[in-house]
Amino acid sequence: MMKWMDISQPLTNGMPGWPGDTPFTFELSCTKEESGSVNVGKLTLSTHTGTHIDAPYHFDNKGQRVLQLEPDRYVGIARVIYLPDANAIGPDELKGVELKGVSRLLIRTDTWLDRSRFPEKIPPLKPEVALYLAAQGVKLIGLDLPSVDPLDSKTLLTHHALHQEDIHILEGVVLDQVQPGDYELIALPLPLVDADGSPVRAMLRPL
């Protein structure tokens, strides 16, 4: 049996987050010495910390919240493809890639390799890619980047275009060690009732 590979960013104090958003912290609110029995941790974090999914509510007030998302979308067969040289990823950049029947697609760009810092520039997905991916049957798109849109985007055109085509978003996966190919994916959100996004533990196992 092949081993599961962790493609999640480790969650640790000082890790980079979206500029201006709540930084990740873990500390003990109560130590074993204080309680006489146990250490108890306390987390502060943004819903977009590290490897995470966006619920449609993130960019659409009428959109689904995290607990309303179907778990099946985040578990199952996924294809990893490698696109290292694109300035932006659209249908043209995907022309040479076989995507027929792919419902979960992970794109390794290798453009965010120093994960101790938030990137200054990323290759965004072009909004036109949404229709193209939907035509191939894609239901989940994942990237090794903190956003599918340009980092300074206010309109989030690609987030909206993907939502329009019923394609959900997984951001910040770590694919540097992952060869292109087909895998089993697990990237389940936490059961957050009202949230707009959730960190996930994303894992891949070669088929």
Ligand SMILES: Nc1ccccc1C(=O)C[C@H](N)C(=O)O
């Ligand atoms: N955390 C934020 C705080 C403020 C403004 C944007 C973000 C984002 O996370 C946007 C990004 N496009 C995202 O979907 O993850």
Ligand SMILES: [Zn+2]
């Ligand atoms: Zn996000």
Ligand SMILES: [Zn+2]
């Ligand atoms: Zn996003």
